[in-house]
Amino acid sequence: MDKEQATIYRAEKLENLLVFQARYQRFKFGRHTHEDFALGIMEHGVQKFYCRGEARFATPGSLISVNPDEIHDGMSADQSEFHYKVIYLPVELLQNIGNEMVAPRSFHTFKNPVTNDPEVAAGLTSLFALLEGESTDLLEMQTLLFGLLALMLERHGTERRTLITGNAIHTPIQKACTFIDDMVKEEISLDDIAAAAGLSRYHFLRLFRDEKGISPWSYLLHKRLQLARTSIRLGTSLTDAALDAGFSDQSHMSRRFKATYGITPGQYRQAYLS
Template sequence: MTPLPFWGGVEVLRARFVTQRFSKHSHEGYALGCIEDGAMRFRYRGESVVAPRGQVNLVVPGEPHDGHGADESGWAYRMFYLDPGALLEAAGGLMRRPGMPHFRAGVLDDPQLAAWVDMTHRALSSPDVSSMEKETRLLWLLTHWISRHADERGEWPKRSNEHGAVNRAREIIRARFGEDLPLGELAREAGLSPFHLVRVFEKQLGMTPHGYLTQTRVERAREQLSGNGRLADIAAACGFSDQAHLTRLFKRQTGLTPGKYRKMLQNS
């Protein structure tokens, strides 16, 4: 189980079990996952339910449950363990009444949500993904989970034009592009909630804050490639985890590797 540095109480787990039988227990927070292989059976809210491959399994705080394989092959899953504060942050603006979201079902047959759980889990487990992108992806997953499946939910809030806040966020990103800047800190500096900032930022600029951060890092790397600095040093200075990370995102945005781009500059 890997704790994550943001929101203080979010952990990710990827595991495979064959003979494991979890005794009845409960969690102080939420659990949300997707079954990658096999099937898991567990008693939840007085019923025996099965979560097969491709479906979402979850529990809410304080709800007793157990868990074991639905057959002799066991099961594999990716799980998020979430402090209630993470759901409270995501729910603000989605719930008709203030409070923690509740989910009656322990298994959700929602292939799209299962795919989002899988993609977000992979992103949060990758060292190449920035804290800002991890927070954005997790916030996006939680808000869609709530809006699609919470027992009581409201409509998506209307987007508003917060030009000043978006411009402030842009300035911060361009000034601190080399840092692993968290979304929560960026939102506080801009004077908006993380959820609101992501929505108005994307509406105004056509990309998320972490997309704009990646674009800025690539731009700065292009500027530095006109000099003689080592690619590894340029990658570190521009906020990439290593040279391979720089190469992958630079080519995705420009169509060229950093080495080919530098050679083109030298030839011209």
């Protein structure tokens, strides 16, 4: 790949899991989340990214492991080039492996955003090499993937018992997020959201950023991008996906999409058409 380039594709032999690979230097991801787990490896350079309230540094050979809905970004730590590869893992897949091989009846997550484990890193590098090969046996790839995920959860995973309660506490910020989720396609104001939270605008802004790590506008943008991604995966045209998600036009969505995910909506769409 040339400098400042990213590609995304489906691993057809591995249940169509998405694989992302990038080479960046000046590009900086906007803060965002993913619906899936992300497990990747740094191949070159040092990536700095915000996750779980603090800066993280991924050096060559280290693993990047981000849980669903964890806010993060990404950039070069020293303005030099960095390369990495990531595979996205549906929640159900990781939970099934964790419940079968680690701890049953629990919700499994990755413990740390950056992990150093040469054995897992070597296995993940081998998996990416197999995915890029032309004639790879299905059983070989499945065996490697499932073994790696089980090892990752056993060594670097956490599990918590899921509790079901009928008396959930709705905090002001939770109320605000629910309001934004319900109004994601509409034009809403700070006054509207603060009123839904029952707070003054200033108090709401401070609490929201402290709790979520992003601004209300960034949260709304992320929800719109998630909605657009879903529409694109279902085969909706880029123009209709943009309008259906609340963007003014396709160009607006495309700029925000590339700044957030490092790829264009067209690249994302192509991954599901190929």
